[in-house]
Amino acid sequence: MATHAVRLNAVTKTYGKEVYALRGVTVDLPRGGFTAVMGPSGSGKSTFLHCAAGLDTPTSGTVHIGETELSRMNETQLTELRREKAGFVFQAFNLIPSLSVVDNVLLPFRLAGTRPDHAWLAEVIERVGLGERARHRPSQLSGGQQQRVAIARALVTRPEVVFADEPTGALDTQTAAEVLALLRQVVDTTGQTVVMVTHDPVAASYADRVLFLAGGALVDEVYAAGPETIARRMAVLGRPEAVRC
Numbered sequence: 001m002a003t004h005a006v007r008l009n010a011v012t013k014t015y016g017k018e019v020y021a022l023r024g025v026t027v028d029l030p031r032g033g034f035t036a037v038m039g040p041s042g043s044g045k046s047t048f049l050h051c052a053a054g055l056d057t058p059t060s061g062t063v064h065i066g067e068t069e070l071s072r073m074n075e076t077q078l079t080e081l082r083r084e085k086a087g088f089v090f091q092a093f094n095l096i097p098s099l100s101v102v103d104n105v106l107l108p109f110r111l112a113g114t115r116p117d118h119a120w121l122a123e124v125i126e127r128v129g130l131g132e133r134a135r136h137r138p139s140q141l142s143g144g145q146q147q148r149v150a151i152a153r154a155l156v157t158r159p160e161v162v163f164a165d166e167p168t169g170a171l172d173t174q175t176a177a178e179v180l181a182l183l184r185q186v187v188d189t190t191g192q193t194v195v196m197v198t199h200d201p202v203a204a205s206y207a208d209r210v211l212f213l214a215g216g217a218l219v220d221e222v223y224a225a226g227p228e229t230i231a232r233r234m235a236v237l238g239r240p241e242a243v244r245c
């Protein structure tokens with residue numbers, strides 16, 4: 001079995017002739033790890049996440065999720081692969097307002113036309129702390145609780161990797177801390193792999209490893225770092241001379 005959950009090799013993404021959103025990014029994201037991706041606005045964080053998750057296709061280079069290479073897949077194959085191997089959590093919780101917590105969490109199965117494992121479904125809902133609220137609608141929940149529904153939905157298919165794009169961007173500090181602690185716990189207790197884009201050094205400090213992008217290139221990384229260290233590295237990247245174009 002591969003030791004990486006995701007592998008990017010010399011991944012470049014360009015828009016037209018001028019814009020290099022990613023330039024030659026090579027990195028392994030190990031199984032069971034929590035990786036944060038940071039960088040100034042426009043540095044390529046979302047493009048990185050989208051290419052790693054098969055939501056976007058690199059201009060050149062290869063992407064693997066586990067043993068599977070994404071680069072040669074057509075759109076239908078990519079959709080199937082994402083369904084099977086990836087879970088997604090976004091800043092906007094993307095829940096369906098008319099559905100209960102449990103039905104929102106069941107959506108991936110509905111979309112795939114497959115049968116859920118009900119014991120696991122109950123465990124996941126319990127694990128995110130919503131056992132008592134399984135029949136509530138999203139409008140009856142706080143922002144943090146809604147994001148926990150989205151996390152349960154991302155986990156319920158037991159994906160190879162959970163991709164989170166600014167998952168705490170819409171939450172207050174205390175609620176954000178709860179959601180990040182949950183992601184940390186998921187990695188620690190289930191050996192799940194999480195990749196998270198964030199602007200926030202405090203959020204990134206929950207990760208085992210922080211990757212820094214500047215100008216579409218991977219320019220730095222830290223392991224097990226606190227918010228101050230991460231903020232200091234970010235401050236350096238903010239200066240134009242740090243961007244290797």
Ligand SMILES: Nc1ncnc2c1ncn2[C@@H]1O[C@H](COP(=O)(O)OP(=O)(O)OP(=O)(O)O)[C@@H](O)[C@H]1O
Pocket residue numbers: 015019020021039040041042043044045046047048
């Ligand atoms: N569809 C597109 N067409 C043209 N340029 C694009 C497109 N998507 C992204 N870009 C450009 O690619 C670069 C990287 O964008 P990306 O969204 O990945 O950065 P980011 O680090 O996630 O930014 P932010 O923190 O502001 O969300 C930027 O210069 C952006 O303008």
